[in-house]
Amino acid sequence: MDIKEVGKLAGVSKATVSRVLCNSPLVAKGTRKKVLDIIEQVNYLPNYLARSLKVKATKTIGVVVPDIGNPFYFEVIRGIEKILDKENFSIMLCSSDYNEKKEMRYISLLASKKVDGLIVAPVSEESKGVDNLIKWEIPFIVFDLPQKRLKINSIFVDHSKCSYMATRHLIENGHKNIIAIDFLKHSQASSRFISGYLKALNENNIPLKPELIIEEEANIMGGFKAIKKFLAKKTFFTGAITVCDLSAVGIYKAARKFNFRIPDDVSVIGNDDIPLSKYLNPPLTTIHQPSYLLGYKSAKSLLKQIQNKTDNNVEVTELDVRLIKRSSVKKL
Amino acid sequence: MDIKEVGKLAGVSKATVSRVLCNSPLVAKGTRKKVLDIIEQVNYLPNYLARSLKVKATKTIGVVVPDIGNPFYFEVIRGIEKILDKENFSIMLCSSDYNEKKEMRYISLLASKKVDGLIVAPVSEESKGVDNLIKWEIPFIVFDLPQKRLKINSIFVDHSKCSYMATRHLIENGHKNIIAIDFLKHSQASSRFISGYLKALNENNIPLKPELIIEEEANIMGGFKAIKKFLAKKTFFTGAITVCDLSAVGIYKAARKFNFRIPDDVSVIGNDDIPLSKYLNPPLTTIHQPSYLLGYKSAKSLLKQIQNKTDNNVEVTELDVRLIKRSSVKKL
DNA sequence: ATGAAAGCGCTAACAC
DNA sequence: GTGTTAGCGCTTTCAT
Numbered sequence: 255m256d257i258k259e260v261g262k263l264a265g266v267s268k269a270t271v272s273r274v275l276c277n278s279p280l281v282a283k284g285t286r287k288k289v290l291d292i293i294e295q296v297n298y299l300p301n302y303l304a305r306s307l308k309v310k311a312t313k314t315i316g317v318v319v320p321d322i323g324n325p326f327y328f329e330v331i332r333g334i335e336k337i338l339d340k341e342n343f344s345i346m347l348c349s350s351d352y353n354e355k356k357e358m359r360y361i362s363l364l365a366s367k368k369v370d371g372l373i374v375a376p377v378s379e380e381s382k383g384v385d386n387l388i389k390w391e392i393p394f395i396v397f398d399l400p401q402k403r404l405k406i407n408s409i410f411v412d413h414s415k416c417s418y419m420a421t422r423h424l425i426e427n428g429h430k431n432i433i434a435i436d437f438l439k440h441s442q443a444s445s446r447f448i449s450g451y452l453k454a455l456n457e458n459n460i461p462l463k464p465e466l467i468i469e470e471e472a473n474i475m476g477g478f479k480a481i482k483k484f485l486a487k488k489t490f491f492t493g494a495i496t497v498c499d500l501s502a503v504g505i506y507k508a509a510r511k512f513n514f515r516i517p518d519d520v521s522v523i524g525n526d527d528i529p530l531s532k533y534l535n536p537p538l539t540t541i542h543q544p545s546y547l548l549g550y551k552s553a554k555s556l557l558k559q560i561q562n563k564t565d566n567n568v569e570v571t572e573l574d575v576r577l578i579k580r581s582s583v584k585k586l
Numbered sequence: 587m588d589i590k591e592v593g594k595l596a597g598v599s600k601a602t603v604s605r606v607l608c609n610s611p612l613v614a615k616g617t618r619k620k621v622l623d624i625i626e627q628v629n630y631l632p633n634y635l636a637r638s639l640k641v642k643a644t645k646t647i648g649v650v651v652p653d654i655g656n657p658f659y660f661e662v663i664r665g666i667e668k669i670l671d672k673e674n675f676s677i678m679l680c681s682s683d684y685n686e687k688k689e690m691r692y693i694s695l696l697a698s699k700k701v702d703g704l705i706v707a708p709v710s711e712e713s714k715g716v717d718n719l720i721k722w723e724i725p726f727i728v729f730d731l732p733q734k735r736l737k738i739n740s741i742f743v744d745h746s747k748c749s750y751m752a753t754r755h756l757i758e759n760g761h762k763n764i765i766a767i768d769f770l771k772h773s774q775a776s777s778r779f780i781s782g783y784l785k786a787l788n789e790n791n792i793p794l795k796p797e798l799i800i801e802e803e804a805n806i807m808g809g810f811k812a813i814k815k816f817l818a819k820k821t822f823f824t825g826a827i828t829v830c831d832l833s834a835v836g837i838y839k840a841a842r843k844f845n846f847r848i849p850d851d852v853s854v855i856g857n858d859d860i861p862l863s864k865y866l867n868p869p870l871t872t873i874h875q876p877s878y879l880l881g882y883k884s885a886k887s888l889l890k891q892i893q894n895k896t897d898n899n900v901e902v903t904e905l906d907v908r909l910i911k912r913s914s915v916k917k918l
Numbered sequence: 919a920t921g922a923a924a925g926c927g928c929t930a931a932c933a934c
Numbered sequence: 935g936t937g938t939t940a941g942c943g944c945t946t947t948c949a950t
Contacts, residue, residue, distance in 0.1 A: 256927055267937045272929060282935060297721050302698040303639045304927035307942045312635070314678070314699070323664045325657060332655045335681060344695065346646070347679045349667060363676065366634040367646070389629055474861065506865050529806065533838050535867030588943055599921045604945060614919055636943035639926050 255298050264292040275300055306368065314344040315556065316364030316372040318357060318383075321472060322349035324500055325528040326545050327375070330397070333549025334373060341557060343370070350377055352472065353440050358383045365392055371556045373549075375399065378443040393559045397552045399446075400570075407559065409551050409571040414450030416541040419577050420495040420523040421454035423539070428586030429493035429521060430460055435480045435505075437472035437497045447497050447525075465489060470504075472497055477504015478511075485512060492520060492586065499524035499531050502538055502582075517584035527578055537580035544573050587630050596624045607632055638700065646676040647888065648696030648704040650689060650715075653804060654681035656832055657860040658877050659707070662729070665881025666705060673889060675702070682709055684804065685772050690715045697722055703888045705881075708733065710775040725891045729884045731778075732902075739891065741883050741903040746782030748873040751909050752827040752855040753786035755871070760918030761825035761853060762792055767812045767837075769804035769829045779829050779857075797821060802836075804829055809836015810843075817844060824852055824918060831856035831863050834870055834914075849916035859910055869912035876905050 257271040264271065266285060273281045274289045281289075292298070306312045317334060319327040331347070338345060346364060350357035354377050361383035364372055371393035376384055379402050387394045388406075396408040417434070424432050434451045448467060455462055468483065470476035477496060481504070484491065496502040502524035509516050516522055516536060524531060524540035531538040555569060589603040596603065598617060605613045606621045613621075624630070638644045649666060651659040663679070670677060678696060682689035686709050693715035696704055703725035708716055711734050719726045720738075728740040749766070756764050766783045780799060787794055800815065802808035809828060813836070816823065828834040834856035841848050848854055848868060856863060856872035863870040887901060 258927080268927090269929080269938075270936060272927095273936085276929080280935060285935080297718075299694070299722055300698050301639075301700060301927050303635060303644070303700045304942085305929075307633075307635045307639055307927085307944090308929045310942075312699075322667060323660065325660070328655065328657070328660055335654060344699065345679050347677050349671075362631070366632050367644075367676070368633060368635045386629075390631055503862065503865055530835065530862045530866070533835055533867060534862070534865050535869070537867070590943080600944085601921060601923095601946080602919085604943095605920085608945075612919060617919080633943050636926090637945075639928090639943085640945045642926075 255296055256301065257298075260289065260292050260296065260298050263296065264289045310368075311370055312368050313342060314346055314367075314369050315553075316346045316348065316360075316367075316369040316374075318348040318350055318360050318364070318372065318374045320350050320352045320357075320375055320377055322347065323473065324498065325530070326498060326500075326526040326543070329529070329545035330375070330549035330552075333546040333551075334553040335549075337550055337553040337557070343557075352377050352437060354378060354382065355440075357381065358386075361386060365390055371395075371560050373397065373552045373556055376401065378439075378441060379446075380443070393556060395552050395556045395559070397548050400572075405568050407555060407568050407570070409548060409555065409569075409573065411543050411548070411573050411575050413446040414453070416525050416543070416575050417447045417450030417495055417497075418454045419450075419575070420525065420541055421451045422458075423577055423579075424493040424495065424521060424523060424583065425454060425458050425460065427493075427521065427583055431463075431466065431491040432493040432495060433466045433468065433480075433484060433489070433491045435477060435494065435496040435501050436467065436469045437501075438469045438476065451495065466491065470501070473500045474504045474507060477501035478507045479504070481505055481508035481512070493583075494520055494522045496522065496524050498526050499528045499538060499540055502531075502540070503534065506534065517582050521583040523583060532580060534582075536582050539580045539582045540578050542576050542578050544575075547573065587628055588633065589630075592621065592624050592628065592630050595628065596621045642700075643702055644700050645674060646678055646699075646701050647885075647892075648678045648680065648692075648699075648701040648706075650680040650682055650692050650696070650704065650706045652682050652684045652689075652707055652709055654679065655805065656830065657862070658830060658832075658858040658875070661861070661877035662707070662881035662884075665878040665883075666885040667881075669882055669885040669889070675889070684709050684769060686710060686714065687772075689713065690718070693718060697724055703727075703892050705729065705884045705888055707731065710771070710773060711778075712775070725888060727884050727888045727891070729880050732904075737900050739887060739900050739902070741880060741887065741901075741905065743875050743880070743905050743907050745778040746785070748857050748875070748907050749779045749782035749827055749829075750786045751782075751907070752857065752873055753783045754790075755909055755911075756825040756827065756853060756855060756915065757786060757790050757792065759825075759853065759915055763795075763798065763823040764825040764827060765798045765800065765812070765816060765821070765823045767809060767826065767828040767833050768799065768801045769833075770801045770808065783827065798823065802833070805832045806836045806839060809833035810839045811836070813837055813840035813844070825915075826852055826854045828854065828856050830858050831860045831870060831872055834863075834872070835866065838866065849914050853915040855915060864912060866914075868914050871912045871914045872910050873907050874910050875907055879905065
């Protein structure tokens with residue numbers, strides 16, 4: 255069933271049907287009703303594919319995040335959804351699994367599907383996918399990880415600041431042997447998370463022990479594995495910072511399994527402050543990141559970009575983070 | 587940049603370009619290379635919109651869930667994503683916010699965008715959106731809430747069984763005054779959650795007190811509000827069952843705010859067993875639902891449906907649930 | 919092995 | 935106000 259057929263049944267041309275579908279004022283009241291009745295009757299469903307091909311807009315935007323299973327990104331997506339829904343845009347969601355190849359593939363895919371724009375949380379600071387977006391002249395905005403090449407719309411949080419604050423807080427509480435659990439990089443990108451950690455150690459004249467740094471998947475299992483490895487190597491530590499709260503939960507898991515206590519035996523500080531962190535046992539001390547806002551602002555900015563094609567000035571916004579003290583850190 | 591232009595640059599017709607794009611064997615090796623080189627050179631991006639219009643398939647499926655912010659649905663989506671990704675399908679994600687109107691709107695939207703199929707967790711047992719899907723002859727599968735009209739592909743969990751098990755467990759622990767926090771219905775649909783609760787009370791000769799039943803949004807805030815209202819009315823209770831773990835967390839929140847203890851003052855049992863429940867303080871006793879599997883199986887079944895158009899037998903699968911005893915219930 | 923041409927379902931410019 | 939028509943960018947017969 256297409257507009258042509260609807261037109262035939264209503265005794266008008268397909269152009270007229272199209273007009274009533276688009277709410278064009280150029281159609282007589284009676285005709286409109288006639289057409290609408292037929293549409294109702296035959297349960298006609300417009301084909302947006304055809305429409306999009308013609309008008310060169312799909313009213314959908316693509317979102318690619320590193321891990322759809324992380325509540326942090328969920329919050330971001332909620333923020334995106336909130337504003338996109340208002341403007342009748344749909345979301346196409348992809349999870350790159352912290353994999354640059356996959357990220358690249360998804361970005362191409364979404365571009366081919368002619369999304370009107372993309373919101374991407376790149377896996378590295380030099381995403382090849384982002385380079386292509388520029389080449390293809392597709393509106394997009396990057397969040398979470400700032401990209402090194404400056405002139406790109408982005409809104410982010412300084413990850414090195416997060417790890418710096420966490421490490422410093424631990425140091426202030428008398429900790430010197432602090433492990434850092436970063437996310438697993440599928441390339442040898444430099445890590446802002448580690449650089450903040452280093453800075454804090456440095457400022458306090460604590461020599462770096464490289465064996466205290468580890469990379470694992472940024473989820474519960476990853477955090478668990480990290481601790482398992484440290485324990486196996488009999489590494490001594492009293493504090494831990496993690497790249498995300500989920501990894502910190504992995505430490506909680508390890509604590510039950512290997513019989514150590516948080517914070518009595520090890521103090522832990524997470525990063526991102528997912529909604530459930532405050533209800534953990536013990537409530538997790540963490541660095542709060544404005545995840546919902548990250549999504550909200552990204553979507554808003556992208557939409558603006560899509561709507562006023564003219565306005566080409568780039569916006570780079572850094573959002574604040576703050577330390578949330580709860581009960582997973584003990585003073586030595 | 588389109589295939590015609592690419593063809594011109596490569597000195598062939600657009601038909602030939604299309605053939606190399608589709609990996610057709612009917613193109614000479616040399617020609618293929620020539621075309622591929624140009625494509626690479628000019629950074630050509632195929633337009634899947636046009637392709638989809640022609641081949642009548644979009645390689646994307648629509649997913650509509652009641653609440654994208656609930657980790658339970660996240661898990662489901664992870665399961666869906668897992669298998670769809672393997673088959674190179676994309677996901678269009680929508681959140682109906684437990685609102686039937688919105689659910690209907692999204693289903694129409696996705697249908698208009700010509701998704702190849704839909705996975706929907708309907709808000710009610712008689713979803714109007716689902717009715718339309720049948721009319722439009724679009725492949726789909728329903729999960730979570732079984733629909734009353736039988737002949738529909740679905741895979742679900744019996745919610746009345748969940749609440750029954752939870753209530754019974756509380757009764758076995760000596761509780762008689764048990765509140766039930768259901769999700770907020772925007773229509774007056776009957777609730778399977780409540781019916782299981784009723785059944786357990788009945789079997790144990792505990793008279794129903796209607797004032798112990800409440801409907802709130804199925805999230806942390808909703809659970810919190812429910813308790814606030816009970817407290818305001820000085821309702822007496824020692825146990826609580828909730829429609830999802832997030833609502834149970836709302837009780838945890840209320841416990842801190844209003845100074846009661848879990849499980850000493852009130853025992854609580856959640857429902858769905860989100861990944862973080864075991865790390866809560868105290869670890870939450872709950873009914874485990876196979877969320878990831880729900881998504882995984884739904885996607886698998888939908889894909890089968892899409893691929894063998896012939897095979898029209900419907901599959902109705904009920905998945906098992908089980909009580910997970912942790913530490914949020916106290917024996918009276 | 920390649921090209922010409924029809925057509926997927928729609929919109930919009932143009933004619934009346 | 936309404937109809938006719940030319941595309942949007944692609945795939946796919948049908949010729950050659």
